[in-house]
Amino acid sequence: MEIKEKSLEYAPGLEGVVACRTRICQIDGQAGKLYYAGYPIEDLAQNSTFEEVCFLLWNQRLPRHDELENLEKIFRENRSLPQEVIAFLELAPHTAHPMDALRTIASLLSCFDINLEKSPEANLQRAIFLTARFPTIVATFHRLRQNQKPVLPHPSLGFAANFLYMLFGKEPTPNQAKVMDAALILHADHEMNASTFASLVTASTLSDIYSAVASGIGALKGPLHGGANEAVLKMLMEIADPANVESYVDQALTKKVKIMGFGHRIYKNYDPRARIFKEYARRLSERTKFSRFFKINEKLEEVMQAKKGQHGIFPNVDLYSGIVYHQLGIPADLFTPIFAIARVSGWTAHILEYWQENRLFRPNALYEGPAPRAYVSMGQR
Amino acid sequence: MEIKEKSLEYAPGLEGVVACRTRICQIDGQAGKLYYAGYPIEDLAQNSTFEEVCFLLWNQRLPRHDELENLEKIFRENRSLPQEVIAFLELAPHTAHPMDALRTIASLLSCFDINLEKSPEANLQRAIFLTARFPTIVATFHRLRQNQKPVLPHPSLGFAANFLYMLFGKEPTPNQAKVMDAALILHADHEMNASTFASLVTASTLSDIYSAVASGIGALKGPLHGGANEAVLKMLMEIADPANVESYVDQALTKKVKIMGFGHRIYKNYDPRARIFKEYARRLSERTKFSRFFKINEKLEEVMQAKKGQHGIFPNVDLYSGIVYHQLGIPADLFTPIFAIARVSGWTAHILEYWQENRLFRPNALYEGPAPRAYVSMGQR
Numbered sequence: 001m002e003i004k005e006k007s008l009e010y011a012p013g014l015e016g017v018v019a020c021r022t023r024i025c026q027i028d029g030q031a032g033k034l035y036y037a038g039y040p041i042e043d044l045a046q047n048s049t050f051e052e053v054c055f056l057l058w059n060q061r062l063p064r065h066d067e068l069e070n071l072e073k074i075f076r077e078n079r080s081l082p083q084e085v086i087a088f089l090e091l092a093p094h095t096a097h098p099m100d101a102l103r104t105i106a107s108l109l110s111c112f113d114i115n116l117e118k119s120p121e122a123n124l125q126r127a128i129f130l131t132a133r134f135p136t137i138v139a140t141f142h143r144l145r146q147n148q149k150p151v152l153p154h155p156s157l158g159f160a161a162n163f164l165y166m167l168f169g170k171e172p173t174p175n176q177a178k179v180m181d182a183a184l185i186l187h188a189d190h191e192m193n194a195s196t197f198a199s200l201v202t203a204s205t206l207s208d209i210y211s212a213v214a215s216g217i218g219a220l221k222g223p224l225h226g227g228a229n230e231a232v233l234k235m236l237m238e239i240a241d242p243a244n245v246e247s248y249v250d251q252a253l254t255k256k257v258k259i260m261g262f263g264h265r266i267y268k269n270y271d272p273r274a275r276i277f278k279e280y281a282r283r284l285s286e287r288t289k290f291s292r293f294f295k296i297n298e299k300l301e302e303v304m305q306a307k308k309g310q311h312g313i314f315p316n317v318d319l320y321s322g323i324v325y326h327q328l329g330i331p332a333d334l335f336t337p338i339f340a341i342a343r344v345s346g347w348t349a350h351i352l353e354y355w356q357e358n359r360l361f362r363p364n365a366l367y368e369g370p371a372p373r374a375y376v377s378m379g380q381r
Numbered sequence: 382m383e384i385k386e387k388s389l390e391y392a393p394g395l396e397g398v399v400a401c402r403t404r405i406c407q408i409d410g411q412a413g414k415l416y417y418a419g420y421p422i423e424d425l426a427q428n429s430t431f432e433e434v435c436f437l438l439w440n441q442r443l444p445r446h447d448e449l450e451n452l453e454k455i456f457r458e459n460r461s462l463p464q465e466v467i468a469f470l471e472l473a474p475h476t477a478h479p480m481d482a483l484r485t486i487a488s489l490l491s492c493f494d495i496n497l498e499k500s501p502e503a504n505l506q507r508a509i510f511l512t513a514r515f516p517t518i519v520a521t522f523h524r525l526r527q528n529q530k531p532v533l534p535h536p537s538l539g540f541a542a543n544f545l546y547m548l549f550g551k552e553p554t555p556n557q558a559k560v561m562d563a564a565l566i567l568h569a570d571h572e573m574n575a576s577t578f579a580s581l582v583t584a585s586t587l588s589d590i591y592s593a594v595a596s597g598i599g600a601l602k603g604p605l606h607g608g609a610n611e612a613v614l615k616m617l618m619e620i621a622d623p624a625n626v627e628s629y630v631d632q633a634l635t636k637k638v639k640i641m642g643f644g645h646r647i648y649k650n651y652d653p654r655a656r657i658f659k660e661y662a663r664r665l666s667e668r669t670k671f672s673r674f675f676k677i678n679e680k681l682e683e684v685m686q687a688k689k690g691q692h693g694i695f696p697n698v699d700l701y702s703g704i705v706y707h708q709l710g711i712p713a714d715l716f717t718p719i720f721a722i723a724r725v726s727g728w729t730a731h732i733l734e735y736w737q738e739n740r741l742f743r744p745n746a747l748y749e750g751p752a753p754r755a756y757v758s759m760g761q762r
Contacts, residue, residue, distance in 0.1 A: 016744075017392060022748060022749065022750065023748075023749055040753065093492045095492075100488070103488050104489045107485040107488050107595065192744050194743050197582055197743070198579060202600040206603040207599050207602040207603035210481070214484065215579055218588055219592070222587040266743075362575050364400065365399065365400065367407040368404055369404030369441055370404070372416055372420075381443060
């Protein structure tokens with residue numbers, strides 16, 4: 001077999017394998033730093049907007065004033081869904097997980113794209129349109145499953161504020177809009193994470209951008225990836241009180257059950273996104289009855305630091321994002337769709353970049369099954 | 382950065398990297414041999430049925446008589462689509478590529494699956510149901526886009542024969558059914574090909590089997606993978622006559638345009654599937670006016686052998702599969718969906734196997750973008 005001749009080693013989960021080159025995103029796992037095209041995530045969360053970060057990921061530079069205004073305008077003008085797509089969302093079972101609805105509609109949108117042009121410019125336009133429509137798909141499905149009339153996109157609100165507006169039918173406060181905007185910035189990209197990698201593997205056959213994005217949504221849904229933020233909130237509800245944290249952790253460690261919101265394959269230090277989310281969660285918690293979750297989290301951090309800190313297991317982004325969304329009144333099964341609303345910018349940025357020097361992803365498998373054998377007819381089995 | 386510390390090398394396209402272990406499929410690229418769980422593809426194409434091969438891929442052994450009868454029965458009983466799914470297919474734009482329709486419906490089927498059970502048994506059942514329904518999805522969409530009434534699944538025909546029956550509204554001849562059955566067997570699995578790998582990357586976040594299969598369909602659609610069989614027929618139509626082959630090849634090699642139907646990353650010898658398809662194509666061609674395509678192909682082989690044989694570039698499965706489907710009266714844009722109808726058995730077999738010892742696929746990227754830099758406010762740009 002070929003793999004023996006080349007004497008290659010099995011790389012479980014492709015850990016440590018370099019699958020591609022990128023100019024978009026850099027993680028320094030030891031230092032706990034994250035950069036989008038060189039800009040620290042802390043600076044972007046504080047000073048930028050999600051629209052600007054989309055431009056940054058797609059172009060690897062910050063936009064000029066007119067370029068940003070133009071992108072904001074294209075986003076606003078392309079938020080609406082075709083009437084037929086809304087009809088689909090009405091027909092779809094409203095018991096479905098919103099990630100299943102989002103994946104199906106992202107896939108469906110390809111059926112409405114009659115432009116055969118495959119140039120980088122045409123694909124960037126598709127990326128912009130997809131990003132513009134993701135919040136509308138999620139909000140429309142959420143309204144319909146609650147037997148509420150969908151809220152049409154707002155003609156002038158920014159990206160994050162408009163999403164909250166379509167979800168709840170009223171304009172968010174500036175603070176709520178800022179928190180949502182920062183959440184989208186923090187989730188926009190993260191190097192070669194599993195959903196971005198799934199997008200690239202699909203894109204690498206020179207399939208279309210909708211196929212690649214649908215793969216990203218499918219991968220993000222899993223509890224080992226985007227689904228973790230939803231799982232954190234379930235865990236917090238189960239723990240219920242800061243006083244229960246120590247026994248919860250002990251039991252989980254004994255039973256070798258994963259404690260959600262901790263540990264990351266790349267970060268061997270505090271996840272910088274968790275630090276920012278924690279600060280938002282603290283501010284939002286100071287004024288509300290949900291501060292219980294924040295206190296549970298602080299206790300969790302303390303207990304985990306003592307028991308697992310020396311193993312490089314620290315809080316990750318999911319530990320505090322769920323609390324923040326919960327404070328904004330967002331139901332838990334929309335946490336991962338919000339992740340997708342942000343990450344589609346990163347998926348498409350990596351797809352467009354990869355297509356510049358595309359190479360089919362086609363690894364090998366190590367065969368460990370039965371040796372060659374003759375077919376046995378039914379009568380002889 | 383981590384990757385530097387580990388001093389790992391960039392593996393473009395993951396060529397030569399071993400991404401997982403498997404007991405399902407083995408390719409001997411040097412010898413030009415393909416085995417499903419140890420059984421040579423030639424034996425299976427000649428003696429087995431697609432239903433039996435599905436059992437083989439899912440269980441890595443041939444079924445007993447009662448086991449095969451049981452699987453055939455479950456397939457027959459689960460071919461129909463929910464009425465709501467047919468309504469979706471009616472609503473979908475009928476100009477869409479059938480692969481886009483298939484990917485969307487495979488994704489949609491998850492919304493109708495209210496079973497929360499995630500056991501291996503429940504997932505195998507989902508794999509069987511998905512495999513049972515793929516031919517019905519493709520045939521129903523094809524009938525609807527031609528303004529024809531969908532043909533309900535036949536109550537007693539076998540898997541391949543029923544697909545042709547639903548497509549054309551009449552029972553195929555035994556010879557037609559056998560050719561289609563063999564085509565499904567030949568396409569059922571192929572080790573760690575790009576679409577199977579896309580399925581596994583998505584599955585590795587512990588997302589659901591529908592998400593993973595939708596990723597597989599999206600990846601298969603690309604012209605560097607399943608889309609190649611459709612491209613071969615376009616090429617044959619362009620060449621139009623055996624006398625034009627030599628100049629076509631010369632021009633393509635000069636312009637460095639890929640000649641479809643030749644070359645494979647793993648096979649450095651004649652693709653064993655191409656040999657079998659060629660024999661079917663020869664037999665079908667002897668009696669029909671389409672023998673022109675067969676003659677073009679034979680000439681192509683001869684010219685390419687002389688010019689590229691020493692570089693290990695040989696005919697692959699796509700060179701003859703398109704001719705065979707064309708002879709069966711199947712339109713070119715259904716060639717890749719037929720590939721999907723077969724390959725979903727392999728995708729699901731690999732997914733179920735991978736989940737037995739799941740590990741998240743999370744490779745690294747080599748960062749080559751701007752170095753860390755301070756955020757610049759809009760006024761300063």
